[in-house]
Amino acid sequence: MGTKIVTTIITVLAGVGAALVLYWVLNRLAELLPGHWEDRIKPYLYILPAYLAITFYLIYPAVETVIDSLKDSSSTAWVGLDNYTHLLKTHDFQQTLFNTLLWMLIVPAVTVALGLGVAVLADRLKPKAESTAKTIVFLPMAISMVGAGTVWKFLYTYRPEGRSQIGLQNAIVTGLGGSPVPWLEQNEFHLNSLLLMVMLLWAQVGFSMVLLSAAIKGVPGDTIEAARIDGANERQIFASVVVPQIWGTVITVFITTLISVMKIFDIVYVMTNGNFNTNVLGNEFFNQLFTNFNNGAAASIVVMLMVATIPIMIYQVRHFRAEEAAA
């Protein structure tokens, strides 16, 4: 333990130190150049390490992943598109894709809606009550997903009829005279997937609320006053005055949540490990790589995710640029 702490401290110091030295050297190099060349070259030298880092840590692995997805399980022989066709043909993987799609359709929209609801309602409270309410909604953000998953498992825990129920939901059901339900096994209408989503919502709504609340506070009071004078009711003000002015934040929250949902892994792994038809791409990727040691299948899942994420990223970048231009 002691050596680990020392190693950590040394690593951090060395990292920061090395970065300082690098920039100092680059700066010196630029200063060696004659007058106006120094000014021209310097920005590029300063941005160079960042580009190098992106190349090494993002672009190179991404390319490597695409290459691996065309190779066999131990990345030794080329197999063409076999990994993709094999995965897409199996029923289980189709279900996994469908489940992931469900997460994408439901979670971001509900996160925004709930976050917006809390933000708007909390805005009407007295300052003290507002901050208390917001703190409570925001608290789950501080818990790691794995920890939260373990806790939430207790909410859905099932014991056979006649044994004392330690799960909250089944305690309520049996308390009302019903039979205990194995919640996480209920895959009619994907109920179990929905129950897992509830957990993510619980954890994510705080994030959405904080951003949207800040945006709402930024809406100029005079626009609302003007609308009120014109005779608009509260709903009309919200829909036609407030929402259009915070639309940019709504999109940002939506897309951030969407991307994190596409990569969702921890909740599913901890609570069901994809059993009972709750599997999602992130969990399938983990199992392909670390249970099956199938590099090819794991890489092709990542490539599929990457391809699905790219349009969203492009949209977000464009949206961001448009906002910047407008500002």
Added chain:
Amino acid sequence: MQTLSRGRKLALVATAVASLVATAACSGGGGSSSSSKTVTIWSSTDPLVFAGLKKEIVAKAKAEGITVNMQKVDNINQLIMTKIQANDTPDIAMIPQPGVVGDIVKRGKAQDLSSVLDMNALKSSMTPGTLETGTFNGKLYGLLVSMNVKSLVFYPKKAWDKAGYTAPTDFASLEALTDKIKASGTPPWCFAIGSDAATGWPATDWMEDLVMRYGGVQGYNDWVTHKTKFDSSLVKQAAAEMEKLLLTPGNVAGGRSSIASTAFGDADNPMWDAKPGCMMLKQGNFIVSKDFMPSKVVSDVDANIGVFGFPPATAGGDNPTLGGGDLATLLSTSDSAKKVMKILADPTLGKDTAGSSSFISPHKTFDMSLYPNDLTRTIASTAYKSTAFLFDGSDAMPGAVGAGTFWKDMTAWISGQENLDTALKNIDQSWPTS
């Protein structure tokens, strides 16, 4: 000039720090160099067995001037493969799955033990079949250090004796006993397969015990190596028997959905109620421990718990024992690590551990009086006397099946998400081609 000299100092410090990091990283971990006197062992075995063995190994190694750093790790099967890719392995890893040992051998990272250990001595002392499980391409790579036995059925002794039940001798009498217990108003079987990310494995143990009894050693090995498919009459016969014993309504409290949603460690809980909620638990010997059973039960094992070996299909027929254990795999070429391997191969290893844990030695020559109670002696002799000791099949199958679809599709079948044919076909389909 002021800034320059400060910069120079900074550069000097950075260089010093960088060299320090390099030293720290080298001493931090990884397979030791050939002259190192420190040996790192990773294990994820049961906590009590781990504590006992650690004490014995550390003491014996110390006598030879070697410092053993034995660490308990979680998820060792996944961890070791990651660490191999990162080239940061312990010197010796105790792997609970032969399939994973095979994967390590395939990557060329495991050392051949045949040249390190006295093979003739091992052949005469080890339980038949135990050396074969760690042998790949004719060479021993995984040495069984501790053994567990799974072909066992536990029962609550007091209630059992009071009702006058007797241990069955074949499947027909097992079925008759099941019906008799059910008729008395008690669900006969305690059965649950929940185990977090490993949910489903207790069901695979059942399948294995049934397959080896219907198919014999040859049939079982053919199935484990996929010469016989899952979608075959042998496996279907085993599944049908399992369905008859466990999935018939009333045979397990709560039925199919309860089985998949209950943790395997909780399966026996109803067995110890004043009026037992179930009478028979087929499980490995590790379950007899304070970690899984109420302490009032474990405090007097021989008075509370009874056990019989899972019967053969027909009386007097093939009666192999299903088991498992930790295979010590040598990942380093250091002399110290080789010496520690010899300590691990010592037939008396575990003499101070057996009394205080569920440890069972793989050596037939192990002093039976060291086991803490009659229950453990019955369990050990079941293994030593069986017609063959067969390693847990799901552990020996490729990871994609043995730790993947076999667990998952059994879970889907039992919980009613898939029918048996679909489940068996899915498992066949997932078998790696290479």
